[in-house]
Amino acid sequence: MPKGKDTALISWKEVPFGCYILEPGNSVGFKTGDWRSFRPVLDKEKCVKCGQCYIMCPDMTYTQDEEGYYIADLTYCKGCGICASVCPKGAITMVVEEV
Amino acid sequence: MLKEWAKFKGFSAKNLPKEEPFAPGHRACQGCGEVLALRLALKALGMNVIAISATGCMEIISSPFPYTSWRVPWLHVAFENAAAVASGVEAALRALKRKGRFPRNRRVDVVAFAGDGGTADIGLQALSGALERGHDFVYICLDNEAYMNTGVQRSGCTPYGAMTTTSPPGKKSIGQMTWKKNVPAIAAAHGIPYVATATPAFFLDLMNKVKKAALVEGPAYVHIYSPCPTGWGTKGEDSITLAKLAVETRIFPLYEVIEGKYYITRKITKPKPVEEYLKRQRRFRHLTEEEIRKIQARVDAEYERLLRLAECL
Numbered sequence: 231m232p233k234g235k236d237t238a239l240i241s242w243k244e245v246p247f248g249c250y251i252l253e254p255g256n257s258v259g260f261k262t263g264d265w266r267s268f269r270p271v272l273d274k275e276k277c278v279k280c281g282q283c284y285i286m287c288p289d290m291t292y293t294q295d296e297e298g299y300y301i302a303d304l305t306y307c308k309g310c311g312i313c314a315s316v317c318p319k320g321a322i323t324m325v326v327e328e329v
Numbered sequence: 330m331l332k333e334w335a336k337f338k339g340f341s342a343k344n345l346p347k348e349e350p351f352a353p354g355h356r357a358c359q360g361c362g363e364v365l366a367l368r369l370a371l372k373a374l375g376m377n378v379i380a381i382s383a384t385g386c387m388e389i390i391s392s393p394f395p396y397t398s399w400r401v402p403w404l405h406v407a408f409e410n411a412a413a414v415a416s417g418v419e420a421a422l423r424a425l426k427r428k429g430r431f432p433r434n435r436r437v438d439v440v441a442f443a444g445d446g447g448t449a450d451i452g453l454q455a456l457s458g459a460l461e462r463g464h465d466f467v468y469i470c471l472d473n474e475a476y477m478n479t480g481v482q483r484s485g486c487t488p489y490g491a492m493t494t495t496s497p498p499g500k501k502s503i504g505q506m507t508w509k510k511n512v513p514a515i516a517a518a519h520g521i522p523y524v525a526t527a528t529p530a531f532f533l534d535l536m537n538k539v540k541k542a543a544l545v546e547g548p549a550y551v552h553i554y555s556p557c558p559t560g561w562g563t564k565g566e567d568s569i570t571l572a573k574l575a576v577e578t579r580i581f582p583l584y585e586v587i588e589g590k591y592y593i594t595r596k597i598t599k600p601k602p603v604e605e606y607l608k609r610q611r612r613f614r615h616l617t618e619e620e621i622r623k624i625q626a627r628v629d630a631e632y633e634r635l636l637r638l639a640e641c642l
């Protein structure tokens with residue numbers, strides 16, 4: 231068993247006074263992508279750039295690239311499959327994540 | 330149409346706000362419909378808000394130390410008092426403006442979030458008091474139909490027949506034995522200027538209602554249906570499908586109550602059978618045909634009642 235200090239996210243010596251969190255939205259440092267067992271894969275041929283996937287993603291993973299396609303940031307994608315299920319063109323397929 | 334809405338053109342798929350007041354890296358389950366509802370509501374409100382949340386899933390998943398998903402000022406309070414704290418924040422803002430310590434014309438919206446447990450059960454009196462006092466704030470109930478944060482106990486908003494850990498089906502029980510408490514009607518009974526129901530499946534409708542609620546002078550209440558794969562025994566990918574089905578079967582009708590008058594915002598003329606909605610969820614798996622008929626009859630009657638309210642008032 232590793233000792234507590236090896237596994238803790240933050241040691242008590244670094245805890246800010248009053249346990250303040252000093253940076254708004256710093257959960258971006260917590261990568262939820264490793265929860266995923268399926269990964270959304272986009273077929274650009276079918277995509278009409280409607281943005282349904284972007285707005286329906288509970289993990290705010292989608293951003294638009296220069297060409298206007300919505301691309302999922304796999305750092306946070308939990309692989310829920312909502313984007314694939316709401317896409318009106320069937321442009322997103324969920325594929326098993328290979329380790 | 331209220332005068333406060335005169336300048337609001339409404340959101341459309343083309344002019345969605347870019348800001349995300351709620352950050353990724355939160356720990357909601359895969360496919361959580363409640364965090365999606367929260368995200369969309371905050372997106373509609375923008376960055377000039379002070380948010381208050383009652384304890385519940387959304388607090389737990391957004392703030393395990395040393396992280397926070399909130400990019401806007403946020404107060405986490407107890408299970409029962411989101412509306413009371415929001416009242417205090419709103420009163421303080423007014424006092425600061427009166428004393429000249431905060432720009433009078435600067436708009437800051439105060440929004441309280443609570444789950445269905447925090448709203449329909451333990452927080453009901455705090456909510457009622459705040460609505461009665463007429464504070465200028467928005468109260469948003471994120472309704473996933475049980476106490477999910479503590480492991481799926483029934484609440485006043487759990488629908489009839491649903492299995493939870495405290496309404497287990499068996500020989501002598503069909504699951505939840507009471508009908509869903511109609512909290513939007515309770516809010517409307519306070520005579521507040523704005524009440525609405527919404528679901529993430531119709532995201533523009535949701536965002537427009539939340540924005541209208543914020544623009545209204547005085548208290549506004551928005552009740553948002555929020556699918557919970559973990560508590561309902563559903564697939565994460567089905568959250569939006571279910572949220573749509575809930576509306577299309579008339580189980581969760583979308584409407585507004587503007588200064589006491591009911592308006593149905595999405596009329597369902599050819600409803601799907603409730604069975605289509607129920608059969609996709611483990612929490613309803615045990616229901617017999619007879620029970621499903623009973624639910625269908627209730628849904629029909631409730632929708633009739635709503636239609637009459639929308640026509641007569």
Ligand SMILES: Cc1ncc(C[n+]2csc(CCOP(=O)(O)OP(=O)(O)O)c2C)c(N)n1
Nearest residue numbers: 384385386408444445446447475476477478
């Ligand atoms: C007075 C009090 N009783 C009980 C609790 C434990 N508790 C925390 S959250 C919660 C349930 C929350 O349910 P709900 O409001 O529906 O939110 P959800 O987790 O479903 O989003 C309970 C019972 C508490 N924090 N305070």
Ligand code: SF4
Nearest residue numbers: 277278280281283317
């Ligand atoms: S929902 Fe489908 S069609 Fe629309 S932008 Fe996303 S991938 Fe493209």
Ligand code: SF4
Nearest residue numbers: 287307308310311313
């Ligand atoms: S699978 Fe889920 S988390 Fe991943 S991008 Fe699609 S909607 Fe977002």
Ligand code: SF4
Nearest residue numbers: 357358361386557559
């Ligand atoms: S238990 Fe339900 S509401 Fe809570 S985070 Fe998980 S899916 Fe969302």
Ligand SMILES: [Mg+2]
Nearest residue numbers: 444445473475
């Ligand atoms: Mg709940």
